[in-house]
Amino acid sequence: MSKQWASTDGAFKRQVSSFRETISVSHPIYKPAKNRYWLYVSLACPWAHRTLITRALKGLTSVIGVTVVHWHLDEKGWRMLQPDSTAAADRKNDYFYTLSGGIKDNDSDHSHPAGTIKNDSQRMFIDGTFDPNHQFSRLSELYLKSNPDYSARFTVPVLWDTETETIVNNESADIIRILNSGVFDDFVDDKKFNSVNLVPKELESKIDEFNSWVYDNINNGVYKSGFAENPAVYEKEVTNVFNHLDKVEQVLKEKYESLERKFDGNTKDILNHYFTVGEQLSEADVRLYTTIIRFDPVYVQHFKCNFTTIRDGYPHIHLWLRNLYWNNPAFRATTNFDHIKLHYTRSHTRINLLGITPLGPKPDIRSL
Numbered sequence: 001m002s003k004q005w006a007s008t009d010g011a012f013k014r015q016v017s018s019f020r021e022t023i024s025v026s027h028p029i030y031k032p033a034k035n036r037y038w039l040y041v042s043l044a045c046p047w048a049h050r051t052l053i054t055r056a057l058k059g060l061t062s063v064i065g066v067t068v069v070h071w072h073l074d075e076k077g078w079r080m081l082q083p084d085s086t087a088a089a090d091r092k093n094d095y096f097y098t099l100s101g102g103i104k105d106n107d108s109d110h111s112h113p114a115g116t117i118k119n120d121s122q123r124m125f126i127d128g129t130f131d132p133n134h135q136f137s138r139l140s141e142l143y144l145k146s147n148p149d150y151s152a153r154f155t156v157p158v159l160w161d162t163e164t165e166t167i168v169n170n171e172s173a174d175i176i177r178i179l180n181s182g183v184f185d186d187f188v189d190d191k192k193f194n195s196v197n198l199v200p201k202e203l204e205s206k207i208d209e210f211n212s213w214v215y216d217n218i219n220n221g222v223y224k225s226g227f228a229e230n231p232a233v234y235e236k237e238v239t240n241v242f243n244h245l246d247k248v249e250q251v252l253k254e255k256y257e258s259l260e261r262k263f264d265g266n267t268k269d270i271l272n273h274y275f276t277v278g279e280q281l282s283e284a285d286v287r288l289y290t291t292i293i294r295f296d297p298v299y300v301q302h303f304k305c306n307f308t309t310i311r312d313g314y315p316h317i318h319l320w321l322r323n324l325y326w327n328n329p330a331f332r333a334t335t336n337f338d339h340i341k342l343h344y345t346r347s348h349t350r351i352n353l354l355g356i357t358p359l360g361p362k363p364d365i366r367s368l
């Protein structure tokens with residue numbers, strides 16, 4: 001499999017994920033268990049972010065541990081921080097079983113002090129965490145341990161099995177379905193989480209339909225715009241992104257208007273039902289959120305998606321975004337604007353040669 005992102009016509013191509021197993025009671029190897037599986041994520045990556053949100057929404061923080069890679073991606077891929085050995089042992093319980101994977105928010109007022117952070121910064125539990133399972137320093141080591149012949153890119157997220165020492169799955173769309181499936185429900189102490197279902201049967205086909213055009217045109221669309229290698233490809237892709245944001249805006253406008261009638265203008269009731277598919281939080285919201293939350297801080301300038309911003313051009317999407325962020329800790333606590341901004345602007349040196357991270361927009365996200 002090729003390691004290149006772009007094809008000869010200058011268009012960005014996302015590689016197909018290689019590990020596609022599931023976890024279930026009937027699976028010959030990967031059975032549900034507590035503390036057996038581990039997630040390796042980047043807080044910058046929208047695909048990995050989906051898995052952290054789903055883990056939080058299903059109450060799986062005490063069932064599945066998390067390692068957060070350093071936000072800087074270099075030519076050898078993602079790296080993990082190296083602690084002294086006692087810290088590694090002591091901190092496993094304290095830090096890994098949190099919504100954010102143990103990363104402390106370094107930016108409490110949501111202004112952005114990126115200018116003070118260097119590429120080589122290695123602040124434990126701020127820039128990333130470590131791998132208590134092996135103390136590996138590179139994500140690639142997991143891939144090669146799982147399959148010594150692996151020759152594609154070393155991507156996050158990775159769902160790792162600590163028992164067989166193999167990757168169960170490295171495709172976020174699959175991983176969030178596994179986490180949502182209920183296979184871990186028995187191990188969750190607070191049973192209120194068991195009733196959470198992000199893909200209820202009656203909405204499944206609508207969620208799939210929404211996800212499929214959102215994936216190609218928005219989630220992946222921003223990358224196709226930003227990584228385009230010639231102007232014609234860029235212009236086509238960026239126009240397509242905004243055409244589909246218009247479509248989402250229309251969906252949410254109609255939703256808002258119908259909820260306004262239903263709840264007689266009561267804002268609290270409206271916001272409790274203000275989601276993209278149906279009137280409950282679903283996987284469709286999770287998958288759209290991780291792109292929209294990055295839009296104004298990064299994609300507008302870094303990927304040149306600058307017809308307008310979400311905050312100025314899309315009032316209904318903006319309200320939906322802020323409702324998720326400010327009213328649901330699973331979204332807020334897993335969103336780290338430092339990792340997001342620093343990763344894109346300092347790792348993609350082809351796009352941003354000097355690695356200067358723009359300080360704006362201020363604030364990263366507006367209040368509700």
Ligand SMILES: N[C@@H](CCC(=O)N[C@@H](CS)C(=O)NCC(=O)O)C(=O)O
Pocket residue numbers: 015016017044045046047048073077078153154155156157170171172173
């Ligand atoms: N299909 C994968 C895509 C994951 C992906 O592209 N991850 C990027 C970060 S946003 C990555 O890890 N890239 C590492 C590299 O290119 O070396 C998924 O959705 O899980």
